[in-house]
Amino acid sequence: MTVKREATPVDGGYAWVILIACTLSYMTLVGTCKAFGILYNEFITMYDAGAGNTAWISSLMFFLSFLLGPLANYLVGVFSFRAVVMCGGLLVSIGYFISAFVPRMEWMFLTIGIVCGVGSGLALAPCGTIVSFYFLKKRALANGILVSGSGLSSFVFPYLYRYAIDRFGVKGALIIISGLALHMCIAGALLRQPLELATTHRSPDKYTEVETNDIKLTKNQTSELKKRGNTFPVYMRLLRNTRLVMFIIVFAINVLAYAANFVAFPAHMQSLGLNQSQVTIAFSMIGAAEVFTRSLFGWFADKKYVANSTIMIFSGVLSGVAAILLPFLKTFPFMVAYGLVIGIFPGAFWSLMAVVLLDCVPLNDFTSAFGLLYTFMSFAVALSQPGMGWIEDATGSWNLSFRVMGFLHLLTAVILMSEPLIVKFCSCNQNDDEQKQSLSDIVEEENKLLHKKNSDDTLSSSCSVYHDTCESRAKSPSISDNDISLASATNASGESGEQLKVLAPIASLEDVVI
Structure with missing residues (x-):
């Protein structure tokens, strides 16, 4: 039996529907994670808990969101992008809904940390992966638009969280967030499996064919696609790719510093005596900057004016300098400026993430490489927010935490500038x-x-x-x-x-x- 299907639309047609669906899902998913800083302050006040221990809730959620990336990318080949993303959205919704009724903060380690974390892990990596199958010439721009969706939610969600908490209380706000998370199921329903990952099990014939306008795969060829289930040898081969490992380390260090802002920044502003309205405005500047600049970085990268690593070096230096200087600048205008800087420059790493990986590996290995990246990033985000919270608990202020974050941003720039030496040294070995x-x-x-x-x-x-x-x-x-x-x-x-x-x-x- 012959199953006929059109080739995967690239850079047009249904590819834009895929991008819109992923952007909506990504916006909802990442927005709920980034705006957790508003809930974080409420949890500390409500349960009289320490900064470091409370930060473990969001840290555990972030950790599982990235750690489950390889599993999620494996499941999309077994089932489909649609099924995995919809399942993830449902779990996130259930986690927030149950959290509205728990009597103690410790239960939120299970409801938000684990349940929402698993749901986020199932939805996050597939949204970042599928876009690269549908875009080629405009791949950087498409990924920039995708991650800019998180910027829009980072700008809107803090105001929404603040309004919901003031109007309905913390429990009512958690129920509203649960309803927002269900929109990921609607967005996930629009996803369509790329032909490169599509296999048919309906035909009992000896030779099964998939015909397209310019592609013809026999059963022997599709069996090569099925071999992707044997992922361990693939990961071992990818770990021998020097440039890939170097960029994975750079992205992990960047997210280690970047993710801490969503707990440390609003808490730092409160410690300076700024009111809730000022904290919300300055904090939302991160998302406002991300909306425009992430797409701009993607467009600029597609033009090939400079190397992608040069863009990331520039971004790492400016982010590091801003974080180191923040403890000396204590007024509201400087807080707004810092929010804009953190929204603009670390976002370049997210805009170029998929493009840089595809510079290191072929498209056939992209899902495995993306999952490997998310595994390393999961350990970074697991240490990020609790680590900075423990520093605050030990020193009594957030100043040292921001200096550490600035050092980490600068470290990414140093590693990227040393790329030729690193590649040469590892190649000799x-x-x-x-x-x-x-x-x-x-x-x-x-x-x-x-x-x-x-x-x-x-x-x-x-x-x-x-x-x-x-x-x-x-x-x-x-x-x-x-x-x-x-x-x-x-x-x-x-x-x-x-x-x-x-x-x-x-x-x-x-x-x-x-």
């Missing part, structure tokens, strides 16, 4: 390992050839003796049957000289014994 392995393979192959040659010589010698024996006995027609005996012959160990002496005729070849 890889070449040495490859040469050693090649020499070992050569020696092993020569040993096999020598063993085979010795075996062939032994077999040839035995066959020669057998042939000479047959000829000799054929030339002896009249010897008594009772006088049969065999003389010694040349043996396989190299002894020579004596020929086989025939004393009796041979009735058949079976009478020959060597």
Whole structure:
């Protein structure tokens, strides 16, 4: 049976529907995570809890959101992008809804930290992955639009959270957030499986074909797609890719510093004595800047005016300087300025994430590389907010926390500037390992050839003796049957000289014994 399907639309058509759906889902998902800082302050006041321990709620949610990236990208091949994203949205909604009725903050580690974290993990990575299958020439722009959706929600959601808390209380606000999360199910329903990941199980025929306008895959070829389920060897191969590992480390360090702002920044402003309205305005500037600049970074990257790493170096330096200077600038205008800087420049890393990965790996390995990146980032976000909270608990202020965040931003710039040296050094080590392995393979192959040659010589010698024996006995027609005996012959160990002496005729070849 033949299943006909049109080729995956690239840079147009339904690709824009995919982008809109992913942007809406991404906006809802990331917006609820980023605006958690508003709930964070309410939880500290309501439950009289410490800053570091309370930060574990959002940190656990962020951790699972990124850690489950490889699992989510595996499941989209087993099921579909649509099913996985809708399931994730449903779990996030359930987690926030249950949180409205828990009596103690410790329960929120389960409801928000784990349930919402698992749901976020199932939806986050697929939204970032599927867009790259539908865009080629406009890939950076598309990813910029995608992540700018989180900026829009980062701008709107703090006001929405503040209004919901003031009007309905914390419990009412959690129920409203639960309803917002259900919109991810609607957005997920619009997703369509890319042809590169689509396999058919409906046909029992020996040869199943998928025909498109310019693509024809036989069952043997689609079996290669199914082999993606064997992900462990793929991950091991990707970890030997020096440039990929370097960029993964850079992205992980960036998110380690960036994610801490969503807890540390509003708490720092409150410690300075700013009122709730000022805190909300300055905090929302992060999202306002992300709305426009992330798409702009994507458009600029598509133009190829400068290398992607150059854009990230520039962004890392400015982000680091701003974070280090923040403790010395304590007025409301400077808080607004810092919010704009954090919204503009670390966002460049998110806009270029998919593009940079595809510079390191082919499209067939993109889902695995993206999942590997999210795994490393999960550990970064797990340490980010609690770590900065513990520093505040130990020092009594957020000043040192922001200096650490600034150092981490600068570290990303240093690593990126050292890319040629890192790649060259690792390439030399890889070449040495490859040469050693090649020499070992050569020696092993020569040993096999020598063993085979010795075996062939032994077999040839035995066959020669057998042939000479047959000829000799054929030339002896009249010897008594009772006088049969065999003389010694040349043996396989190299002894020579004596020929086989025939004393009796041979009735058949079976009478020959060597």
